[in-house]
Amino acid sequence: MEFAWLEDFIALAESGNFSRAAERRHMTQPAFSRRVRLLEDWAGAPLFDRSSQPITLTEAGERLRPAVEEVLRRLAQAREELRQTAAESASALRFAATHSLSLTFFPAWIQRLGSELALGPIHLLSESMQACEQAMLESDAQFMLCHGHDAVAQRLDAAQFTSRVIGEDQLLPLTAPDASGRPCFHIGQDTATPFLAYSDESGLGRIIAAAQATRPQAGLRTIFTSHSAAVLRMMASDGRGLAWLPHSLVAEDLAAGRLVIAGQNAEAIPLRILLLRPRARQSQIAESLWQLTKPASDGP
Template sequence: MELIWLEDFVALAETGNFSRAAENRHVTQPAFSRRVRALEDWVGAPLFDRATPGVTLTAAGQQFRTGADELIRRIIQLRRESREAGGQEAATLRFAATHALSFTFFPQWMRELEGGASLGPIRLISDSMQACEELMMHGEAQFLLCHHHTAAPSRFGAQFRSAVVGQDALAPFTAPGADGGPRWSLSDTAEEIPYLAYSDESGLGRIVEAQRFIDRMPGLRTVFSARLAASLATMAREGRGVAWLPVSLVESEVASGRLVRAGGVDLEVPVDIRVFRPTARQSPAAEAFWSELAAH
C-alpha cells in the first residue's frame, strides 16, 4: 500500500468525480483510476460505487473513509518527526494561517503570548483556508489560525480540537459616494448592486455563503470573485461593488474614509478567531505552546 493511494482515495471521496479528482492530483485519469483500483485490491473490497451518476462510497469505502485522513496525517507527521529528531527543526512551531489573519492578527498574537520570553523558532505559511486545511490534514502544520463560524462547513472532525483566541466580524463595505455615504447601499432593495464574492477556496467565503445573503437580497449580482479578502477590499475601495470583509482588516480604510459600511449591524456576522490542532499528541515544543496558550 502506498501513501499516494490514500491521498487519491480522499480526493475521489471528496469530489465524487474521477476527472476532477485526477486533475486535483495532477495525474492522468487512466493512471488515477489504476491507483484507485490498486488500493481496492489491497483492501480486498470495492470502495467506490461506479454505477451511480456520481461516484459514491460503498459501505466498505465509508468505513475506510473514517480513518483515511487521520492515517495520512499521522504517516506524514511520523516521517517529519523522524527526520527532525535531535535537530533544531524539532523545536520549530509550524503554523498555517489564512491570509487576512497572518497580516492583521498573527504578529500581535505572538507578541502577547511571548510576554518577553521567546517561543522559539516559528514557521508561518499563509494561504487560503482550503490550502491550510490540506496542510493540517497532511501534518505539514501543527496549528491553524482562522476565522470560524459554527454555520460554515469545516473538514475538521473529532481528530482536531480548537481554542478561541480572538473575535472579529464580517460586514459589508463599499466605497463612499459623493455625499460621503455608501456608493452602494444594501438598504436600497430596488437597485441592482454589484457583489464582490469570495471564491471556493476561501474560508471567509464559506461563512458568508452560510448566511445566504444572495438569497435574501436578490439585487446582489456577482461581478468579481477572489480568494483573498485583501483583493476584495481593493475592489470595494475602487468603487467596484460591495464585499463582506473582516472588520479587523479594513480598520485603517474605514478610519480614513476610503471604505464605508454598505448596510446596518443586522448584516454584520460575528466570527471567532480560532486556533486548531490535532487531538493526537504532537512534538514537545508544540505541546508546550498549547499549554502556554491555555494558561494565557
Template structure:
C-alpha cells in the same frame, strides 16, 4: 502504495470530479487517473463509482475515506518528528494562517504570547482556508489560525480540536459616494448591486454563504471573485462593488475614509478567531505552546 495516491484519493473524494481534482493536484488528468487506478489495484476493490454524473465513493471507498486523512497526516507528522529526533530539523512551531489574519491578528498575537513565554523559532505559511486545511490534514503544520463560525464548519473532524483566541466580524463594505455615504446600500433594496465575492477556496466565503446574506439581498450580482479578502478589499475601495470583509482588516481603510459600511449591524456576522490543532500529541515545543494558550 505511495503517499501521493492517498492524497489523490482525498482530492477526488472531495471534488467528485476527475478534471478538477487533477487540477488541484497540479497533474494532468490521464496521469491522475492512472494513480487513482493504481491505488484501487493496491486496495483490491473499486473506490469510486464512475458511472454516475459526478464521481462518487463506493462502499469500499467510503470505508477507506474514514482513515485516509488521518493516515496522510500521521505519516507526514511521523516523518517530521523523526527528523527532529535525528537533529535534521529544529523544533520549530509551524503555523498555517488564513491570509487576512496573517498580517492583522497574528503579529499582535505573537507579541502578546512572547511577552509571557519564550516560544522559540516560528514558521508561518499564509494562504487560503482550503490550502491551510490541506497543510493541517497532511501534517505540514501544527496549528491553524482562522476565522470560524459554527454555521460553516471546517473540514476537520474528531481528529482535531480548537481554542478561541480572539473575536472579529464580517461586514459589508463599499467605497463612499459623493455625499460620504455608501455608494451602494443593501438597505435600499436596489435592483442590482455589484457584488465582490469569495471563491470556493475561501473560508470567509463559506461563512458568508452559511449566513445567506446574498439570499436576503436579491440585487447582488457577482462581478468579481477572489480567494483573498485583501483582493476584495482593494476592489471595494476602488468602487467596484460591495464586499463582506473582516472588520479587523477593513478598519484602517474605514479610518482613512476609503471604505464605509454598506448596511447596518443586521448584515454583520460575528466570528471567532480560532486555533486548530491535531488531537494526537505533537512535539514538546508544540505541546508547550498549547499549554500556554490554555492559561490565557
C-alpha cells in the same frame, strides 16, 4: 562495497598494524583482515604492503586514500547538518493561517505569546482556508488559524483535530463612499449591486454563504471573485462593488473613511478566531504554546 570498509581502510592506514586497527574498530583481527581483503577485491588491487612493518599503503592505496577521506568527511558533515536540521525542526513551530489573519491577528498574537514563552523558529504558511486545511492533513503545520462561525462546521475531522477560540472578529458589508461620503452601493438597493465575492477555497466565503442561506440578500450580482480578503478590500476601496470584509482587516479604512458600511440595512456577521491543532501529541514547544493560549471556550 560497504561504508564500514572505508573506515577500516583509514584505521589500518593510520595505525600501520592489523591488531591495533582491529582493536580500534572493535572487532577481532581475523574479521578485520577479511573486511580489508573484501575492500581490496572491490578495488581490484592490493591496497596495503603487508611485507613492511609498519604496514604501508601500496601505490593503489595511496591513490585511493584521499578519495576515501573525502567521502568520510562529506558523510560526517552531511550527518551533522541533518542532526542540526532535525533539532531545528523539533524546536520550530509551524502555523497555517488564512490570508487576512496572517496580516492582522497573527503578528501581535505571536509576539504576545513570545513574551511568555521562548518560541524559537516560526514558519508561517499564509494561504486560503482550503490550502491551510490541506497543510494540517498532511502534517505540514502544527496549528491553523482561521475564522469560524456557529453555522459552519469545521471540515477537519473532529476525531483527529480540536479547536480553541482565541479571539473575536466580525464581517461587515462595505463599499467605497461617494463624493458626499455616503456608500456607493447599498444592501437591498433597487438596482443590482455589484458584488465582490469569495471563491470556494475561502473560509470567509463559506461563512457568508451560510449566513445568506438563513437571511437571503437579493440583488447581489457577482462581478469579481477571489479567495483573498485583502484583494477584495482593494477592489471595494476602488469603488468596484460591495464586499464582506473582516473588521480586523479594515479597521483603519473605516476610521479614515476609505470604506463605509453599505447602507442602514447592513448587519455584521459575528466571527470567532480559531486555533486548530491535531489531537495527537506534538513537540514540547507546540504543547507549551497550546497550554499558554487561555481559551475563551474550547472546541470539541
